[in-house]
Amino acid sequence: MIINEGTKIVKKxxxxxxxxxxxxxxxxxxxxxxxxxxxxxxxxxxxxxYKQNNEECEEEFEGVFVHRIAMRLxxxxxxxxxxHLDSALGKISxxxxxxxxxxxxLFFLPxxxxxxxxxxxRYYRKTLSxxxxxxxxxxxxxxxxxxxxxxxxxxxKKLKNIKYGAYILDSLITQSGQKYLPSKLIEKLTxxxxxxxxxxxxxxxxxECLRDHYQSDKYLKYRDKMIFLxxxxxxxxxxxxxxxxxxxxxxxxxxxxxxxxxxxxxEYIYRLFTEINKSGLYxxxxxxxxxxEDDLLKYQIESGDAVLxxxxxxxxxxxxIIATSDYLINLSVKDAAMxxxxxxxxxxxxxxxxxxxxxxxxxxxxxxxxxxxxxVIKIDEQLFESNVRRLKKFLTESYGKTVEPNSLIxxxxxxxxxxxxxxxxxxxxxxxxxD
Numbered sequence: 205m206i207i208n209e210g211t212k213i214v215k216k217x218x219x220x221x222x223x224x225x226x227x228x229x230x231x232x233x234x235x236x237x238x239x240x241x242x243x244x245x246x247x248x249x250x251x252x253x254y255k256q257n258n259e260e261c262e263e264e265f266e267g268v269f270v271h272r273i274a275m276r277l278x279x280x281x282x283x284x285x286x287x288h289l290d291s292a293l294g295k296i297s298x299x300x301x302x303x304x305x306x307x308x309x310l311f312f313l314p315x316x317x318x319x320x321x322x323x324x325x326r327y328y329r330k331t332l333s334x335x336x337x338x339x340x341x342x343x344x345x346x347x348x349x350x351x352x353x354x355x356x357x358x359x360x361k362k363l364k365n366i367k368y369g370a371y372i373l374d375s376l377i378t379q380s381g382q383k384y385l386p387s388k389l390i391e392k393l394t395x396x397x398x399x400x401x402x403x404x405x406x407x408x409x410x411x412e413c414l415r416d417h418y419q420s421d422k423y424l425k426y427r428d429k430m431i432f433l434x435x436x437x438x439x440x441x442x443x444x445x446x447x448x449x450x451x452x453x454x455x456x457x458x459x460x461x462x463x464x465x466x467x468x469x470x471e472y473i474y475r476l477f478t479e480i481n482k483s484g485l486y487x488x489x490x491x492x493x494x495x496x497e498d499d500l501l502k503y504q505i506e507s508g509d510a511v512l513x514x515x516x517x518x519x520x521x522x523x524x525i526i527a528t529s530d531y532l533i534n535l536s537v538k539d540a541a542m543x544x545x546x547x548x549x550x551x552x553x554x555x556x557x558x559x560x561x562x563x564x565x566x567x568x569x570x571x572x573x574x575x576x577x578x579x580v581i582k583i584d585e586q587l588f589e590s591n592v593r594r595l596k597k598f599l600t601e602s603y604g605k606t607v608e609p610n611s612l613i614x615x616x617x618x619x620x621x622x623x624x625x626x627x628x629x630x631x632x633x634x635x636x637x638x639d
Contacts, residue, residue, distance in 0.1 A: 215632055216248045217342045218334065219371075220327050220352035222279075224253035225265045227518050229462075230545050231346050231373050237436045239268045241625035247632075250338065252330050256283060271334060273326040276319060276351070278305040286516055289497040298495070316393035317350045327355035335363065342367040342632035348374040350397070357404035367631050370405040373435070375414060375542050395422075402426035407631050409433045412618065413543050413567040431627055431639045437548030438619035440609030443523035450528050454487045455603060457558070458529040460522060461546055463496035467538045470496055472583045473560060474503050474511065479592045480599065481510055491517045491525060526553055530603060536561040536568060543567045548619050551575050554606035558595070574615050577607050 219239065224232040232253065239249045248269070255261060255272035263270050275283070278301045285298025305319060312318045331343065343366055345356030353370055360368040376398055402408055408426070410418060412434040423430070450456045457477070463470055470490065477488045487509075490500050493516040500513035517525065526532065532550040534557065547568050550557045557578040559568060564582075572578045579598040581591050617623070630637040 214248055215246055215342075215629075216250070216338050216340045217242060217344065217628060217632060218250040218252065218331065218338075218340050220252045220331065220343070220345045220355060222254055222346075222349050222352075223256065224251055224270055225268075226520055227256050227259075231348060233519065233549075234373055234436050234545060235344075235346060235371075236266070236268065237439060237621035238624045238628065240266070241622045242628065243267050244622075245625060245629050247629070248338075250334060250340070252327060252334070254279065257287075271330060273323075273330050276323045276349075278302075278308065278319065286493040286497070289515075295498075313393070315354075316390075317397060318354060319349065320351060323351045324354045324358070327352055328358045331355065331359050332362065335359075335366070340366060342369065342628065344369045344371050344628060346371045346373055347376070353401055357400055360404045360406075367634065368404065368406050369628060369631050370401045370408045372401075372408060372410050375411065376401075402429055405429065407431055407627075409624070409627065411435075411542060431637070433624050433627065433639065434618040435543055435545040435548060436619060436621035436624045437545040437552070438612070438616040439552050439621065440613060441523075441552055442609070443527035443553055445527040446524050448528060449525060450489070451487060455485055455530045455599070456487050456489060456528070457531045457533055458489045458491065458525060459533040459535065460491045460517075460525065461535075463490070463492050463494040463500075463535075464537075465495045465499075468494070468535050469538075470499065470503075470535065473533065473535065476581070476588070476591060476595060477511065478507065480596050481507075484510065486510070486599070487512060489514060489525075489529070491515070491522075526550075526555065529555065531556045531558055531599065533557075534559045534568070536566050538562045543571070547571060548616065551578075551607075551612065551616070552609055554609045556598070556602040556605065558598070571616070575607065575612070577602055577605060 219235050221232050221235050223229040225236055228236065235251065239251065242249050250269045250271060252271050252273060254275040256275065259272060261272050281297045281301035281304065285294045285301060288294025289298065308319045309317065312321065343356060343359060345352040347353050356368055356370060360366070376394065408429055409431050412432045415432045418430060462468065488511045490512070491514045492500065497513065503511040504513050532555050534544055534547050534550065536544060547557065547559065557572065557575065559572055559578060559580045560583055561568065561580060562583050569580055572580055579594065581595065627637055
């Protein structure tokens with residue numbers, strides 16, 4: 205609801221996400237970037253997110269009101285496993301989480317890609333409860349995971365006058381399950397899911413990198429509801445070193461993020477690093493979560509600590525890690541059509557960026573070619589020796605150099621969070637913008 209407090213207009217918006225600060229994942233980081241701009245536009249911003257260990261059920265974070273709900277069982281077990289991979293119980297918990305997730309998806313296959321109806325109900329009930337208290341102008345449900353979109357559709361059916369936007373931050377067209385189910389069935393179920401989203405939302409905010417896909421006649425009926433937004437990750441900043449984390453006699457390559465054995469595997473990076481580090485000049489750091497932690501520990505032993513596995517760190521620690529790093533590494537997901545938001549976080553700091561990719565149509569390439577302190581390396585055995593030479597040259601020539609982040613604002617203006625915030629503001633007002 206839009207109300208007046210003297211001359212001040214207070215507008216209210218709520219986002220549904222999975223993980224939020226202080227321990228966010230990619231979607232939570234995107235939403236927080238946009239939330240800060242929404243606050244600048246005069247909004248009171250609320251977020252519904254999972255409750256992780258040691259987090260308060262209700263709190264305020266940097267001006268955003270955060271309301272937490274119980275986490276999905278498989279994600280809770282995965283989180284425990286990622287935090288305790290050095291123990292047998294942690295490893296069992298991590299593997300069990302994957303098994304439980306597959307069973308849940310199979311059991312709820314008619315509602316693919318739904319994993320947990322209980323979680324949908326938690327989002328739904330929490331949103332209705334908060335709306336009775338705050339009377340929101342707009343609700344934004346995010347994807348991934350799928351539960352917020354199912355809950356958002358239920359809320360819209362219940363509260364027909366509220367503005368509802370579906371914020372798609374991952375690909376709807378490359379759903380998991382392709383390896384285990386017939387492609388025709390996956391296509392049918394994915395289309396059913398998409399139609400549910402387009403028919404219930406007032407606006408759907410699809411990834412800019414998939415704009416061409418949505419020009420097909422299949423989507424003609426829903427095209428007037430579609431807005432295409434780039435990932436809201438570019439925020440020029442100069443991270444300040446508060447603490448020396450790394451050996452000052454070495455040069456440091458750093459990877460931050462999730463690693464997954466069958467889709468984002470660091471093995472090629474490790475072998476390449478081994479070749480370029482014969483002199484022992486460099487250290488390779490992994491600040492990670494996911495299913496490759498055992499491999500990283502093996503690399504650490506084999507390399508004599510030239511490779512270091514640090515485990516998962518909170519987003520609050522990332523600035524200091526980046527500030528004490530010499531090169532930043534990104535790794536695309538195999539077979540993914542999506543942009544990695546991390547490249548914008550990296551470029552926002554002006555540091556040298558090393559990007560590994562699998563396919564020539566990798567969505568990140570067209571952005572990185574605009575950034576002078578970057579090298580892109582295709583994961584291809586036939587190119588291995590060439591990649592060794594190219595990487596050696598890049599490490600030598602880019603060491604100690606930076607790009608002035610503010611000089612890139614015009615280049616990456618579509619990735620500034622204000623672009624997304626302005627569209628959500630227009631939705632709340634019923635005054636829709638063109639993308």
